Amino acid sequence: MTTPAPGLRERKKQRTRQTLSDVAVRLFLERGYDKVSVAEVAAAAEVSKPTLFRYFPAKEDLVLHRFADHEDEAARVVAGRGDGEAPVEALRRHFLAGLRRRDPVTGLCDHPDVLAYQELLYGTPSLVARLYGYRERSELALAKALGGPAVEARLAAGQIVAVQRILAEENVRRIRDGEAADAVEADAVRAAEAGFGQLVAGLPGRFGGGGGRSAPM
Template sequence: MTQGPAPSLRELKKRRTREALSEAAIRLFLEKGFENVSVAEVAAAAEVSKPTLFRYFASKEDLVLHRFADHEDEAARVVAGRAEGVSAVEALRRHFVAGLDRRDPVTGLCDHPAVLAYQRLLYGTPSLVARLHGYRERSEQALAGALGGPAIEARLAAGQIVAVQRVLAEENVRRIAAGESADAVEGDAVRAAEVGFAQLARGLPE
């Protein structure tokens, strides 16, 4: 994949600030509960003013979901950057299985205590769960653009792909939350991924 221009120092500083604000907020939310922490408390913990915080994040929910920001167009980037002769589904299958191997939290196959705590915060807070729908919709839109072809066919394909990835990740999260280790789940997770992407390959035209 062709690399874009290196970010400017100003852009790097903005990224670091966003990261610091998000991490400060998540620490407070995990300690006290999402509903029990105000935006003012987050700003104070991060040593910035409320107006400054709102320049980076429009809402409390966005502070938590910032961890998803780099993943929103991940599937689209994988498809756009795939090698010649590799189908979109195959590129995504390889990427997902590689994510399982490195215990990428996005695949659900991660039992690190900090990741589990974040997942409990995320899926245990109704307003955050609601915001996830917007994340998935934008992910589908980006993927549909990368797939190309007739608009409705690309949207349908993107929806199916994102749904398969979501179901695979949710099953891994469910089993780990029930007490299984990532190592114990890995074999089944890989087999499930192979089944899911094989079904996509059979059902989706190139």
């Protein structure tokens, strides 16, 4: 089923949210996360502080907004996969495509703006702590998309999200250590194939190697 396009009001909200996040990240990168107040972000974006809080309940959310579109990405990949394609295969294909296009979510991106953002994110303890909530929501959304018994789906989702996280973190580590994305790519692809291969071998067939959609249980 096609998701209806957002209306004018929702598009305006999305633009405002994006502007607030962009202004905040720019200020945080220039001066440091802890040295910029929410009031200063609001002033720079020419909105009131209460207005800013209507869009972002916490200061950390201004930075993590860049993850917002990715929170349910794995769930969307599983829900939109082709008939006869196993969930893990769809996710493997999607991750490999992300490596090829240097999607920052895969960690295989050495664009200066991305590296600066990662330094801000992973160098700020409160932002790292806030990431746990993002990962939990991503896992729950994926478990729902996988379907089946709740505990079984949650276990599978947890393993899948963990593999994706570890693969991305390893790519980030190598690039932050000074390697170029092009030099890391071959190893990143091999690691991804190995990681998703372990999921195929270890998960129940309906998730990893069952070859398509199972009937609802």
